[in-house]
Amino acid sequence: MKIIATALEGIPGIEWYPIIGLFVFLIFFIILIIRVMNINQEEVSEFSQLPFDKGDTFVKDPTNHIN
Amino acid sequence: MELQKFTYDNKIARLFMNATILWGIVGMLVGLTIALELVFPLMSGGVSWLSFGRLRPLHTNAVIFAFVGNGMFTGIYYAAPRLLKTPMFSELLGKIHFWGWQLIIVAAALTLPFGFTVGKEYAELEWPIDIAIALIWVVFGINLIMTTVKRRTKHIYVAIWFFIATFVTVAVLHIVNSINLPVSFLKSYPIYAGIQDALVQWWYGHNAVAFFLTTPYLGLMYYFIPKAANRPVYSYKLSIIHFWALIFLYIWAGPHHLLYTALPDWAQALGVVFSVMLIAPSWGGMINGLLTLRGAWDKVRESPVLKMFVVAVTAYGMATFEGPMLSLKSVNALSHFTDWTIAHVHIGALGWNGMMTFGMLYWLMPRLYKTQLFSTKLANVHFWLATTGMLFFAIPLYFAGFTQSLMWKEFTADGYLKYPNFIETVTQVIPMYYIRVLGGTMYITGVILMIYNLIKTAKSGTFVPTEDDEAPALEAQPVHVDKGHRILEGKPLLFTLLALGAILIGGIVEFVPMFMIKSNVPTISSVKPYTxxxxxxxxxxxxxxxxxxxxxxxxxxxxxxxxxxxxxxxxxxxxxxxxxxxxxxxxxxxxxxxxxxxxxxxxxxxxxxxxxxxxxxxxxxxxxxxxxxxxxxxxxxxxxxxxxxxxxxxxxxxxxxxxxxxxxxxxxxxxxxxxxxxxxxxxxxxxxxxxxxxxxxxxxxxxxxxxxxxxxxxx
Known part of the structure; x- marks a missing residue:
């Protein structure tokens, strides 16, 4: 273990790799949440009905799902 | 708006459906055989190709790539055209995909029992078959993405995103992990060695679970549960968030298969952190699936399809809670190398993949044959056999796992191993192996009942080879000002590239340091090549x-x-x-x-x-x-x-x-x-x-x- 740690220490900036990874994810996730929250509610409702055919009389109970 | 008429091809969905049934029973019977071999070790009769070590890879490959693989393709070829309001891009590519995939499965069945293997779990197939897999996978990908391009819906439904992520990631995983140098037609050595090979292999192995057994089946969940329950998905916004979080996080988690090994600590830590974070998107999916049934639980009581789906999604939730727990180093110290892992993966395979597939088949068969299910009662019997069989399978193995681990680690008061002879820790768990056989037999009995039920259903109706539909052309539909996530959803190729980017980041961050140290790999001077x-x-x-x-x-x-x-x-x-x-x-x-x-x-x-x-x-x-x-x-x-x-x-x-x-x-x-x-x-x-x-x-x-x-x- 030690011998690997020694070898890894030789890579410039190795200690930042995991931090960069987490940081990339965090930024990505925050942007994603903001964008998703901005989607129009009616549109979202429309998307969620895509699996249904025109003839389907599916349940569209607004109290049942939040979308 | 002028409506365009088009037809959906049910023939290709039926082909894949038949294949998943056939290979499912084959893969499970091989599994039962090797479970029996652990309690009757002389059962193989000295026949090499019947021995545990040769059949175990056949079992895992058959269940993952043949049963679940054909299951996912059944769902994709049925759902994707309907969600995108267009036939599949090419019938010919669909046929090449189907027959190519079956040929690969036959090639696996003809090579693995005879010892032609690379020796890396779930990636055992030798290089010519690996090349065939890559080619056929690309055929599937072209067909899927071009169907998305040709669609008549403005929005690409969430199930399709999961299918696209599956295609992209499995392609990357398979190619990177299968780079071997051939010695002969059926013998090759991986280009990676030792700890680097292990890292690549478990990056692949873990993400095979993620992107072959999970994401495509989440896609199926998002299509078939709303259809079967006749109500839209609980939260569409949650599906968007959980999709991106899931594919981004999953790819980092591979090193949790190598905790306490010679893998560098930083890579192990990375694997643990991302595995724990994975609970959130995984449970986001589970909650979304289960809450879709909110207000429809009365239907669950009556419908074997919904019952199967509920157990599937619950098993998914259990397995994805257990996975991060097993990634904690202290828990992994106990669980690794024991039957605990076998129990864990079978909650996923029998519960999540098995039950989702069965539910889908019970829903699909009557629709493809324009008839009613032959026997709801028989399907209910199957449901109970599968559910209890799964528990009879997994619970004894949990006990076996705890027992093994505790016995391996127990010391006497004088500081000696209490069970220095390994065989003591084996004989202790044999009764659990017997109960596992019982559980497996129950599960397979249920599958045989299902096959009978589905054949009778098909015989009672007439196959509908194509179904007509109509929709306005995409260009004719009103243009919304794209904003937020919608920009992505309207551009399938950009979407594919972003999904690829999300999964590549984790792999690169893990691999680059590992391969950069290749020049100064910690060689031990006394370690020499094999004679x-x-x-x-x-x-x-x-x-x-x-x-x-x-x-x-x-x-x-x-x-x-x-x-x-x-x-x-x-x-x-x-x-x-x-x-x-x-x-x-x-x-x-x-x-x-x-x-x-x-x-x-x-x-x-x-x-x-x-x-x-x-x-x-x-x-x-x-x-x-x-x-x-x-x-x-x-x-x-x-x-x-x-x-x-x-x-x-x-x-x-x-x-x-x-x-x-x-x-x-x-x-x-x-x-x-x-x-x-x-x-x-x-x-x-x-x-x-x-x-x-x-x-x-x-x-x-x-x-x-x-x-x-x-x-x-x-x-």
Whole structure:
């Protein structure tokens, strides 16, 4: 273990790799949440009905799902 | 708006449906066979291709790639055209995909039992089959993405995103992990070695679970649960968030398969952190699936389809909670190498994949044949058999796992291992293996009932080869101002590239440091390449799937060091193409087997007799006999080529050694065989067992060397 740690220490900036990874994810996730929250509610409702055919009389109970 | 008429092709969905049923029962029966072999070790009757080590890879490959693979394609070829309001891009590509995939499965069934294997779990298939998989996968991908491009819906439904992510990621995983250098038509060595090979393999292995067993089935969940419950998905916004979070996080989690191994600590820590974070998106999916049924639970009581889906999604939730828990180092220290892992994966396979597939088939068959399900009662019986069978399978294995681990780690008051003899920890869990067989039998009985039910259903109706539909052309639909996530959803190619980017980031962050250190890899000066005879022996070890029951990785725990010897170092495996750490200890770890004076060492004659009859040497052993290794002549015709390939891969054999390899092999074989003959064992120099003994006796030797002697100096 030690011998690997020694070898890894030789890579410039190795200690930042995991931090960069987490940081990339965090930024990505925050942007994603903001964008998703901005989607129009009616549109979202429309998307969620895509699996249904025109003839389907599916349940569209607004109290049942939040979308 | 003018409506365009088009038709959906049910024929291709039916082909995949039949294939998933056929391969499902085959894969499960092979699983039952190997479960029986663990309680009746002589069952294989000395037939090589029926032995546990050869059939276990067949079971895993058949269930993952044949049963679940065809299951996902059934769902995709049925759902994607309907969600995108267009026929699949090309019927011809669909047919090539179907027949190509079945041919690959047949090729796997014809090679794995006969020992043609790379020796990396879930990636055992040899290089020509790997190439075929890559080509057929690309055919599938083109067909899927072009169908998305040709769609008549503005929005691409969430299920399709999961299908696209599946295509992209599996392509990357498969190609990166399968880069091998061929020795012959059905023999190759991976270009990676030791700890690097392990990292690549478990990056692949873990994400095969993520992107072959999870994401496509989440896609199916998002289509079939709303259809079967007749209500839209609970939260569409949640589906967007959980999709991106899931694919981004999953790819980092692979190193949790290598905790406490010689993998660097930072990589292990990375694997743990991302595995724990994975609970959030996984449970986001589970909650979304289950809450879609909110207000429809009365239907669940009546519908076997919905019952199956509920158990599937619940099992998904259980497995994805357990997975992160197993990734915690303290829990993993207990669970790894035990039956706990087997229980965990079967909650996923039998519960999540199995039940989703069954539910989908019960829903689909009556629709494809325009009829009613033949027997709801029979389907309910199947449901209970599958659910209880799964519990009878998994719960005993949890107990077996705890028992093994605690027994391996228990010390007496005087500081000695309480169960120093490994076999004690095996016999203790045999009753659990019997109950596992019962659980598996119940589960398969349910599948047989399903097959009967589905055949009767099909016979009671008439197949509908195509279905008509109509929708306005995409261009004719009103243009919304795209904002937020919608920009992505309207551009499938950009979407595909972003999904690719998300999954590549994790892989690159993990791999780059590992491969950058290749030039200064922590080589241990006493660790030398295998001799030609040992290399041949190692190939026999791989061929017969020894890694399916024996690990070669002593973790740095006192209990393991006491039992096996010094803990494993990364530098020991730098010439191991492929690595053979293993993932399960049905038998003991072998990495210190050759250390004379170590706790594991046995003489050559013991190994010879043990391969001939394990029960003769250890009465309660559940290892099968390997008479073919005793009887077969060693085929060393390609040893020069093997040495050459190893040299190309960077193994430092001396210049021109490939030309001396045969003589070296024969000389070492003669020394071992002569030793056995001196002990009264009548054996020829060039039997396979001699090579295997040479390999086994080499394990762990190098790091204990103090005299600096070379492996190439035979005594």
């Amino acid at each position: 030609p005879l040992e290399l041949e022996g190692r190939d026999i070890y791989i061929r017969d799937g020894c890694y399916t029951c024996h690990s070669q990785m002593v973790r740095p725990f006192r209990s393991e060091v006491e039992r096996y010897g010094d803990y494993s170092k990364a530098g020991e495996t730098v010439y191991d193409h492929p690595f053979q750490f293993g993932s399960k200890r049905t038998g003991p770890d072998l990495s210190r087997e050759g250390v004379v004076g170590g706790p594991m060492h046995k003489p050559n004659s013991w190994h010879y007799n043990h391969f001939l009859s394990p029960q003769k040497m250890v009465a309660e052993s559940i290892m099968p006999p390997f008479p073919w290794i005793i009887n077969n002549d060693l085929d060393y015709s390609s040893i020069a080529k093997k040495i050459s390939v190893m040299k190309t891969l960077g193994v430092p054999y001396p210049e021109g050694f490939e030309n001396q390899a045969k003589d070296h092999l024969l000389k070492q074989a003669n020394e071992i065989a002569q030793g056995l003959r001196n002990e009264g064992i009548d054996v020829a120099d060039t039997k396979e067992v001699i090579a295997l003994i040479a390999y086994i006796q080499r394990l762990g030797v190098d790091i204990h060397k103090t005299d600096g002697s070379s492996a190439f100096t035979t005594k």
